[in-house]
Amino acid sequence: MHIASIDALAIRPARNLLPQRSERVLALAAHGLDGDVHADPLSPRQLLLAGRAAYADLDLPAHALRENLLLDIDTAHLASGTVLQVGRDVLLRLMFQCEACGRLDLQRRGLARALGTRRGVLARVLAGGEIRPGDRVRDLGRLLPAWSDDWRERVVRVLDAVPPGHAVEYRQLARLAGIASTYCRAFPAVLRRLRPAHAARAVAQGADPARPRWHGRGLFDDPCAVDC
Numbered sequence: 001m002h003i004a005s006i007d008a009l010a011i012r013p014a015r016n017l018l019p020q021r022s023e024r025v026l027a028l029a030a031h032g033l034d035g036d037v038h039a040d041p042l043s044p045r046q047l048l049l050a051g052r053a054a055y056a057d058l059d060l061p062a063h064a065l066r067e068n069l070l071l072d073i074d075t076a077h078l079a080s081g082t083v084l085q086v087g088r089d090v091l092l093r094l095m096f097q098c099e100a101c102g103r104l105d106l107q108r109r110g111l112a113r114a115l116g117t118r119r120g121v122l123a124r125v126l127a128g129g130e131i132r133p134g135d136r137v138r139d140l141g142r143l144l145p146a147w148s149d150d151w152r153e154r155v156v157r158v159l160d161a162v163p164p165g166h167a168v169e170y171r172q173l174a175r176l177a178g179i180a181s182t183y184c185r186a187f188p189a190v191l192r193r194l195r196p197a198h199a200a201r202a203v204a205q206g207a208d209p210a211r212p213r214w215h216g217r218g219l220f221d222d223p224c225a226v227d228c
């Protein structure tokens with residue numbers, strides 16, 4: 001079902017740079033957008049899709065939300081686990097809504113609160129190809145497991161995937177759960193609230209060196225990439 005079209009595209013080459021508008025982007029399967037700082041095979045947040053409605057309602061300047069794909073719909077209604085087809089070839093797996101973090105308030109005081117759940121939705125690339133403005137977006141349905149918008153629930157999901165006898169270090173846990181590395185400071189308190197079997201799977205950098213480290217292999221294996 002056709003649900004939207006691509007209004008605009010942008011690439012952010014480095015974290016200290018603003019998004020740069022583009023007339024074409026290349027999506028790489030299981031990696032992200034070619035040349036974008038967030039392209040990462042082990043991240044659930046390879047690209048951000050935002051909606052034109054949020055820009056119009058809040059009178060925001062171009063690229064204020066730092067999205068890669070700007071759609072002509074409200075992305076707050078897009079559900080995790082949904083697979084979108086963009087243009088002829090590209091398939092995107094929607095992961096979770098992007099938290100409106102406090103850094104947005106540097107652009108306008110109170111912007112993060114005003115946005116609420118309308119910052120945009122994060123996605124991974126299932127099948128690659130070229131994306132251009134005007135490409136149609138089709139909703140293929142909820143074909144894959146949903147991921148929670150709550151970062152704590154995503155941490156538990158990652159810990160569930162750690163193989164027996166292995167450990168995941170805090171920084172890698174943050175990467176796999178799609179949260180900023182600054183959250184590592186909160187992990188000890190969060191882990192204390194979990195079942196011991198979960199808590200024991202995460203360790204600080206260099207701790208318990210005898211246990212092999214798990215880096216996330218298989219966490220984002222997407223059978224839909226070939227079956228959709």
